[in-house]
Amino acid sequence: AQTIHQWPVAEIKAVGSPLSLGCTIKGKSSPNLYWYWQATGGTLQQLFYSITVGQVESVVQLNLSASRPKDDQFILSTEKLLLSHSGFYLCAWAGGSQNTLYFGAGTRLSVL
């Protein structure tokens, strides 16, 4: 069975500080991976997707970047956090018998 793990579970960061969030998927070879962002009480907004190592496509510009250094790993980062970056970050993989998205447990980010 596939498992998806996100880290850290939560972060409290200062405006202007750097950020790195991670996601690892096990049990799935060459998965399509996604980053979504959810403002508190808001909907899910797709940020990036990646279909292979070293290749990332940006969907929305939010002064964030993403990388896929390994087949099973997806990283979200920025060098300078903004207040507007606060929210819930979700990693997901696509596939399965239902050809749908399966989400991780998320990382709660508070920027102060």
Added chain:
Amino acid sequence: GDSVTQTEGQVALSEEDFLTIHCNYSASGYPALFWYVQYPGEGPQFLFRASRDKEKGSSRGFEATYDKGTTSFHLRKASVQESDSAVYYCALGDLMGYKLTFGTGTSLLVDP
């Protein structure tokens, strides 16, 4: 672009009430339609999907039927339980195109 409009805000019901959450979509082509459920502090969980006109998706007592004529995919459940309290998201997309677009979410609160 593609968009999803669903029942806004919160729906408050009592146990054993009938549930309807409306979902209408706007899209070019023939998108797949999805329902997800999100419990507090967790990532969204896939409920079910439908891919063609008149197809019914169902899971855990919830169901919805793809209606191309009215561009709708309304979520229904005959008898809700307190444990169904969560936020429900309608989504449309094409994972071959690497994109899933979510509605704004509907919060369901079921009183025991």
